[in-house]
Amino acid sequence: METGQSLSFDDLKAHNRAEDCWVAIGEKVWDVTEFLNLHPGGPDVILRYAGQDATQAYEEIHAPGMLEETLAANKFVGHILPSNDIPPKSTIDEAAAAEANPRPIARTPSSMELPLQIPNVYEQPPLHSLISAPDFQEVASHVLTPKAWAFYSSAATDLVTHTQNKALIRRLMFRPRVLRDVKEVSMKRTILGCESEAPFFVSPAAMARLAHPDGECALARGVGSQGVLQCISSNASYPLSAIVKAGTKDQSFFLQLYVNSDRPKTAELLQKAAALGIKAVFVTVDAPVPGKREADERIAAEAVASAISGAVASNDKKGGGMGRLMAQYVDKSLIWKDIAWIKKVSGLPVILKGVQSAADAIMAAEYGASGVMLSNHGGRSLDGAQPSILVLLELHRICPDIFNKLEVYIDGGFERGSDILKAIALGATAVGVGRPYLYSLTYGDGGVEHLTQILKDELETSMRLCGITDVDQAHPGLINTQDIDHMVAESVKHPYIQWRPRAKI
Amino acid sequence: METGQSLSFDDLKAHNRAEDCWVAIGEKVWDVTEFLNLHPGGPDVILRYAGQDATQAYEEIHAPGMLEETLAANKFVGHILPSNDIPPKSTIDEAAAAEANPRPIARTPSSMELPLQIPNVYEQPPLHSLISAPDFQEVASHVLTPKAWAFYSSAATDLVTHTQNKALIRRLMFRPRVLRDVKEVSMKRTILGCESEAPFFVSPAAMARLAHPDGECALARGVGSQGVLQCISSNASYPLSAIVKAGTKDQSFFLQLYVNSDRPKTAELLQKAAALGIKAVFVTVDAPVPGKREADERIAAEAVASAISGAVASNDKKGGGMGRLMAQYVDKSLIWKDIAWIKKVSGLPVILKGVQSAADAIMAAEYGASGVMLSNHGGRSLDGAQPSILVLLELHRICPDIFNKLEVYIDGGFERGSDILKAIALGATAVGVGRPYLYSLTYGDGGVEHLTQILKDELETSMRLCGITDVDQAHPGLINTQDIDHMVAESVKHPYIQWRPRAKI
Amino acid sequence: METGQSLSFDDLKAHNRAEDCWVAIGEKVWDVTEFLNLHPGGPDVILRYAGQDATQAYEEIHAPGMLEETLAANKFVGHILPSNDIPPKSTIDEAAAAEANPRPIARTPSSMELPLQIPNVYEQPPLHSLISAPDFQEVASHVLTPKAWAFYSSAATDLVTHTQNKALIRRLMFRPRVLRDVKEVSMKRTILGCESEAPFFVSPAAMARLAHPDGECALARGVGSQGVLQCISSNASYPLSAIVKAGTKDQSFFLQLYVNSDRPKTAELLQKAAALGIKAVFVTVDAPVPGKREADERIAAEAVASAISGAVASNDKKGGGMGRLMAQYVDKSLIWKDIAWIKKVSGLPVILKGVQSAADAIMAAEYGASGVMLSNHGGRSLDGAQPSILVLLELHRICPDIFNKLEVYIDGGFERGSDILKAIALGATAVGVGRPYLYSLTYGDGGVEHLTQILKDELETSMRLCGITDVDQAHPGLINTQDIDHMVAESVKHPYIQWRPRAKI
């Protein structure tokens, strides 16, 4: 397969059209003409590099070997001779190097010459000086590339839901109990049949490679050493098998799923997941279309402006942020009865990720889901959607028996052990932690491990200070929710529902 | 008519008094002595230019040809010879030029000599880089003239209502439903018998020419191409006929109406509107007198200070902002029974724009209005008036059956597709969008079109993420209003009403 | 009386002790040894100038002639010869000069030599450019002396009540009514039997001379021309008679009263007031001791630090702000039954200024007061006291019939015509405006008149926009109080009152 012809740059440049499209990745040239419309991110991002070297853009997002796994062998055209015209391919075995000495990609000098002296350069602080999740965010805001920072940190339009997710958790107050023996504390919890050392797990998030070359593999190693579970995004930078392999022997994983408009592809993915020992499927239901993440789209707009082909931009009516690109294959027609199909194809328990109302939690139970994950996609989907913690309280108010029928998970704004304890006390089985884990990746798996230890330590301290020694003892009586109770919806239907909408729904 | 005498500047200067007042507009000199008291903006603004060249001030606000349409032919006195004493008239065919290359008036160098190098000059970003209504506002704050920016952006006194209009909409939360097939979405709605591609329209706003030479004509072209409706201000810069002509053949318009103290003038306007095919009349009821817009009035105060005749200022007890000037002809005695007269004279459905309480919505139905527009004039009328969205909720609480009797429209603070969806779900037929459209005019009709696409895209995304495929499916159950429910009045009368006012009301 | 001996500065310096204390005011030297303990502001402030020239400090606060009126003729010791050692007395007839050309004292160069060029000097804007009460405050913050600004603008400790006074008024919302004939509007109201052109009056405030040489006389002239009433502070800079004389022939006044521990002095004052035609007495009941106004006290602390005799400071345990100084004579033992005495001695109606609860409003009616003024001394007395507007709502909730028994006045945070309308609609007879009038004094009586016109214009506009034409038509139904209703106390006793305090009260 690697014995193709030798090519010059002029050879490459001749194939720079949608109907005849070659790109160089490292020293190899590939014919991607047929692949253009199969690319999960859509054809436009590839076309920007038609007839050119795409190494840097490719490696920023995709794991090594992902190309070979995706394209048929006969799409390999040949080798190109290194010259001064293009930046030499990085020859480092990145995965190995990263393991030995985690090096956040954002700090790697690009192929452009650096000025001799950079004033006010940010020096990434040593890992042991970071003592909280917000510390990791602070570091990430400096060391990530603008594109990665925009993609991870952005949320929909005005960030109302993103901001309120966190703000409302903070307005819940503890009612700690005293004079209990809290010498020994257990944080263990069984999550969908898997033992976990703590009642939280890595919430799925796409494209971890933007933060570190090892991407999701570093996440797997970092939480694996701490006995904590990971839910892998179906938009991961690495193939599912590589991530699972990066973990320890007994390490359990879940898979987040965007259902593809091309259903057989989804079936294939689910069967592969089952074969790899994945324990459950978290089907994303809150993003039939992507939200409008303006920070993300602005970065894309700038990139487009500087690209050669201005024509791309003018077709790009809805903005070209990574969020929009990656969502192009998602099936907008997914409906309740499809849950049964997913269960059957995968043979795995199904959790609906993105439930945002008591009404849908009730339907989830009716349609055979094993659980729901109360989530608004970290505020990235519909801005203005009620914060997850309000939905958790809505369940108590409208359908308290749902806790006996479904496992209830939650994410969105949780970044402290005490945040996690609040959700557990209010009935959640476990809490998903998303962005903080991506930010911890700027230190590779060591950062992931360190963040996990911090969250555990904070949770343990919070439990002791609440007078409990096992997460199973947590209960609503430990929480004063009064400050936000007035914001919780009181019935499936709105009190103003006597007014009739124009169409049946 | 254009064959009058040739005049020198000294001839012009001799007629510089209220009793004998000439002004030059371009090369033509007009006798405006009798017109002074008929000027909608009052005599003072004209008197500042008595015996002088008024071209610049005139063109900033009035459309070409408006003078000829307004004054009798015998008021044309003659031509003045161009000289170095006055700035030469712009010879560009403005309308045509603007169409080819929209040029916001604010960036046009004035007749004063510009310095050779302007440091830190603001460069208007390319249209495609704007991705939201707030982006347009940001640009407008830079490229509009201070006077135009003050007039558009200002609101009454302390901006409480203006600020809360938007803030309260943001405090409404969505309760999105999931797992519905949202592949195909329709945003179509019938508004007062007119088909609209979306449930929003251009709220009437005066003097669009301050933002762009094409003024309301550019608005008509921009929304016409998108199938969206426009309500034309009776203080428009262009004659009604010109605006209607600027649209496409089937394009529908509404007319906003300030009733003139001189009723026959209003009758004349209404008959002209009916003849032009206007579909409905939005009678403004929240501004028998103009609110106190301090930013607007400060600009006016500065202008007065630099004017030649200081005497104007001392008579001007109540400030001279454009808002105050333009409202001088408005009838302060308009009462409920006049609604019938307006209907009869125009033969058109009447909407009351500026209803701010359930009590008046009920009266609107009794007095034969076809609908109400819940509005506080964008916070420009009475500062402290309750935000429009609270009035919408007040209707649900106090008189929910009103939705069966009247069409309910709303404006004030709506600048996102998600904002619009909230009002629709709570029973509004359509939402008026005001300032954002004025700001979009800084890019001419292209900006108007682009803004319309953005709002449609945001609305479509919000609908899908709420699980609905037709605006008619929107219903209150999709909205969590709990955070502001306590601010909604509970009865037509206040709970403290047992206390008796001193006079009957 | 003015024929005393000629004195040298050494003669003066010899009398620099509490037991033998002379001071020079202008060219006259007075023996104030016996007066020290009669000084309303206490002896310490005089002792700082013992044996010295006290002209500047004296004139800053006291009106010309106040000394002659206060001291017996035989306390005049003699004339001192002008020399280069002391600043020459200003020889201008201040009252006359101020009338011709109001000159805020703060801008007067002190006796210290001014540098030739002052960079960034603040230029007081022309009066006609001020369009609101906050504009006057802004100007005052620049042109008043630090001491005057601190005294006027300060409030107790953390400014909570001061800030909330205004904030809560702003959270009341209007529910405007539309389509009423509002061409003619009357703002007239009868206040304690006096005709007023508007339902607001000048709230009493001490020491107006700090803002302008004409002090309370300028206030009298400024509001007199506008038909608005003034309540004169018993700590006014000018004698009561001078202020009354400054007004027009028919102008009515009220007197604010601090009852003196030395009751005969109070009796004397009340009889003088009655003789001068004062119409009512506002007895201050919210300040048996002065509040702790830290800004005021810090200025005093600095002054002390720079004074010669450090001994003063060490005795001054409670700080020496002007507020504390002026309150030294106030009777801390004033009780309910004293109301009858004040009525009897003065023969005038009595209003209790500073009522802060429904319980005391009820008692006021029982003890024969004609009215109450809901006030917390502009937040200057007890910080944390509930804002006046909450007390007004408390009356509606707890004792709505009190409005039939008492006139209800209110002040604290009112600076807009719309603020005033809110209180009137909720049952107040009239609203006191305090600080804004002091700030307007920086322009002399012209400023006072201009501020009055602004408030009237704002009120008139607000009434029209609410659909009413007479203040007597205002009623609670025009106001949406829901946003703050939850803050209104529900009974005379607190719901937690089942807990018993340790002592009977």
Place this chain on the structure above:
Amino acid sequence: METGQSLSFDDLKAHNRAEDCWVAIGEKVWDVTEFLNLHPGGPDVILRYAGQDATQAYEEIHAPGMLEETLAANKFVGHILPSNDIPPKSTIDEAAAAEANPRPIARTPSSMELPLQIPNVYEQPPLHSLISAPDFQEVASHVLTPKAWAFYSSAATDLVTHTQNKALIRRLMFRPRVLRDVKEVSMKRTILGCESEAPFFVSPAAMARLAHPDGECALARGVGSQGVLQCISSNASYPLSAIVKAGTKDQSFFLQLYVNSDRPKTAELLQKAAALGIKAVFVTVDAPVPGKREADERIAAEAVASAISGAVASNDKKGGGMGRLMAQYVDKSLIWKDIAWIKKVSGLPVILKGVQSAADAIMAAEYGASGVMLSNHGGRSLDGAQPSILVLLELHRICPDIFNKLEVYIDGGFERGSDILKAIALGATAVGVGRPYLYSLTYGDGGVEHLTQILKDELETSMRLCGITDVDQAHPGLINTQDIDHMVAESVKHPYIQWRPRAKI
């Protein structure tokens, strides 16, 4: 005991391991090998100085003579010869010097050479210019060492509870009563059988020596002169006996107690306290483990980073702030039945400090406590715990009769006399004031005395302005709690408690 051998620095350096550890304090060398594991602050902080001079670090925290009292005489190894290698021991009699001229340790130049000119050096203002507790905080933020400031001012994680403690007190409003005779006022209160001149006392806080060399002794002298009580921390810098001796003859003290895992040590301490005449024991129940105080831990992290032995840091998983270090000996297994043991061993009344719910107040009464102190450790324990003032209101709502069974104390955020009055009116017997007293120590006992006078003056003023003359007259009717009533829990169990936790609790 002081006749040990003469030692060189090389002798000292040879004993630099955990198994053989000497340190020099001043000129004396001690063998602390066996003491390492007995050190309340843990072995690590000592090991940082193994084989070295530890004088500066030791004296910063420990009182003179504390070492001699703690170590057996045979642990004294000998004298070391002063040399240029180590800084000479300060030879000043610190206690005496501090009394004469209080000198905050933070302003003492360290042994490092100071630069000749320090720009922008902070000059500590004279004591008499400070007029409030916040003034003392401002000064302390400048003159304390970063370590001391971090330790005192820090609170747990996000400072939510710390911030809300104060914020919610400020949202309580007074309903002052007027026209009472308030000439004579008594603030006296009996606190646990001790006469106090005011209803507040010094809340226990550790390590006062960080602020002043005289530490807790200066506190004792400062409040003793004012008749105010002090609760001594069991982590005081001085021995209990020294502090008691520093007070006046009749001065009463309380002791705060952390129960030691080594119970006999606690028994010894309690018996010593009883023998010294301590009047009551405040058992801390809200800190079985220390909270996570990030500011404190960051300072520690920096110190570690600059220490020689990096190995310490890597073992230090949970951060090494002073809070964590000092808490190492605290018994995590303390339970309700231990209250009886503490009462028996000490023979003293027991107050539970750190009760945070009505449920535990009820249990406190059942288990024989004399009182509870509603406290969340100044927000330093569990961040998010409900503010103390909410707990006080919770008692009224859930178990109002508890006030008849227990004395109720409170602390957390009280820094004004008016703050104190609010708690007293709502049923607290007395209020603890913590941080402000530590900050006042930057002026030695003079500062403590001055702060006490300020608080008394503020309280007296507030009482008078509320119309009461004795703290025993204070009652809930004086307070409007409506603004925060909705945040008060309504039952021992949460309304959502129908949901069952997984484990019995």
